[in-house]
Amino acid sequence: MRVGIIGGGVAGLAAAYHLTKQGHFAEVLEQAPFLGGQASTFDVFGGRLERGYHHLFVSDTDMTELIHELGLGDGLAWLESSVGFFHGGKVWDFATPLDLLRFKPLSVAQRIRVGIWTLVLQKTRGYRKFENVTAKDWLISHMGRMGYQVIWEPMLRGKFGESHDRIGMTWIWCKVRLRVASRKGAGQRERLGYPMGSFGEVIDVLAQRIGEQGGVVHTSAAVSQIVESEGSATALDVALDGAQSERREYDAVIATTPSYVFTRLAPPMPKEYQDKLERIKYLSAVLMVLVLDRQFTDKYWLNIADPDMPFVALIEHTNLIDRKLYGGKHILYISNYPSRDSDMYRKSAEELMDLFVPHLQKINPDFDRSWVIEYHHHRVDGAQPIVGVNYAAGIPDHRTPLKGLYLANTTQIYPEDRGTNYSVRMGRQVAQMVMDDGPA
Numbered sequence: 001m002r003v004g005i006i007g008g009g010v011a012g013l014a015a016a017y018h019l020t021k022q023g024h025f026a027e028v029l030e031q032a033p034f035l036g037g038q039a040s041t042f043d044v045f046g047g048r049l050e051r052g053y054h055h056l057f058v059s060d061t062d063m064t065e066l067i068h069e070l071g072l073g074d075g076l077a078w079l080e081s082s083v084g085f086f087h088g089g090k091v092w093d094f095a096t097p098l099d100l101l102r103f104k105p106l107s108v109a110q111r112i113r114v115g116i117w118t119l120v121l122q123k124t125r126g127y128r129k130f131e132n133v134t135a136k137d138w139l140i141s142h143m144g145r146m147g148y149q150v151i152w153e154p155m156l157r158g159k160f161g162e163s164h165d166r167i168g169m170t171w172i173w174c175k176v177r178l179r180v181a182s183r184k185g186a187g188q189r190e191r192l193g194y195p196m197g198s199f200g201e202v203i204d205v206l207a208q209r210i211g212e213q214g215g216v217v218h219t220s221a222a223v224s225q226i227v228e229s230e231g232s233a234t235a236l237d238v239a240l241d242g243a244q245s246e247r248r249e250y251d252a253v254i255a256t257t258p259s260y261v262f263t264r265l266a267p268p269m270p271k272e273y274q275d276k277l278e279r280i281k282y283l284s285a286v287l288m289v290l291v292l293d294r295q296f297t298d299k300y301w302l303n304i305a306d307p308d309m310p311f312v313a314l315i316e317h318t319n320l321i322d323r324k325l326y327g328g329k330h331i332l333y334i335s336n337y338p339s340r341d342s343d344m345y346r347k348s349a350e351e352l353m354d355l356f357v358p359h360l361q362k363i364n365p366d367f368d369r370s371w372v373i374e375y376h377h378h379r380v381d382g383a384q385p386i387v388g389v390n391y392a393a394g395i396p397d398h399r400t401p402l403k404g405l406y407l408a409n410t411t412q413i414y415p416e417d418r419g420t421n422y423s424v425r426m427g428r429q430v431a432q433m434v435m436d437d438g439p440a
């Protein structure tokens, strides 16, 4: 079969890898001048760094297996992470169950209550019972209002901004289970995985294998239309390297773009399917990456539980990964998930720096702008689907109503949330569906 794949992120490349491994022809069309989509990298002082922080959990077995299959297993390191919680002007350790017991912003009774119910969540199998309740309602009724306001609400606000009180409880349940699966040993410290050549190297080798297996991977290849003929998807209109659009014919098409891009490319869909595509909204990610001449804190991951701070998490990459990879420099991500029409999304790098620096000084009073050697600003659209209640029922099928047209994007990853691991799994599954169905 000849399969056209829109998008050269992890899902598109994983699908192409699987198809070409089974002897089919796959052509990946990526509109950006680089591969990797949300997991793409850029160069920093001789090293490759993800535009948005990236790591793997121990539960990310599909990605881990792929890395080994690509011959990059020796470079996959599993490292102890350090997690903190910025609350009330202080950084609290927040990596182990013991840390929760020592967390003074909650009373002893509140800490025990939060601990017990977190344990219950970890032990609960299956998410269906959480489907029709918001995280806010469930957490308040089980862990108490203070437990919710101090611990969970900042986390939900951090990921979902104004939509935080609409998020389904399934999302929290899954996060808790996956985080715990990454804890090892008596101290229950979390271990995170990182391919030491960066996720960019994994993506490059994946693309190279697709080529060796007979496929083709294009960058700077923007698809403008999915072409329908006699009830089937038969071709794509694509402009390669800014040239005039040309039509390429396929037996099947896999789209890995966000749903709001898919609806622009695809012919009109029946109402029920179209509604599903439109119902799930996304947030963008806005990242500032600071290259520093010294360490900012000793935490890899610092949750910011102060609503007056203009960012939701600080990820100090070089507290997990050896800074030798980046010429000895320290790397600090400042993270936000705003909507595309927000002020935060529109701000320039310089405006964000002016906004952030005084707040960084609240966390580390010694911090001075002179520590910043350089900074990078990245916006990622369609970064985070907003996962509301009864989400499962509204997920669009991978097989679209148009024969030969398949959709594989992050809104369809459930109950787990988006992640490279699940894009690998989804890419492979959808490729298998295409082969099972045969030419349209």
Ligand SMILES: Cc1cc2nc3c(=O)[nH]c(=O)nc-3n(C[C@H](O)[C@H](O)[C@H](O)COP(=O)(O)OP(=O)(O)OC[C@H]3O[C@@H](n4cnc5c(N)ncnc54)[C@H](O)[C@@H]3O)c2cc1C
Residues within 6 Å of the ligand: 006, 007, 008, 009, 010, 011, 012, 029, 030, 031, 032, 035, 036, 037, 038, 039, 052, 053, 054, 055, 056, 221, 222, 223, 224, 256, 257, 258, 261, 265, 285, 287, 380, 382, 383, 408, 409, 410, 418, 419, 420, 421, 423
């Ligand atoms: C800030 C941030 C942090 C993250 N941290 C982690 C982490 O720690 N661990 C982890 O595993 N995952 C993490 N993720 C999630 C992970 O990166 C994504 O889930 C995954 O990379 C999604 O891959 P995808 O292929 O499904 O989608 P995408 O990466 O979005 O790929 C879709 C591709 O389609 C292309 N495209 C769109 N329209 C067109 C068109 N018309 N023509 C051609 N191409 C088109 C886009 O340019 C894009 O490259 C993070 C994401 C973000 C944003």
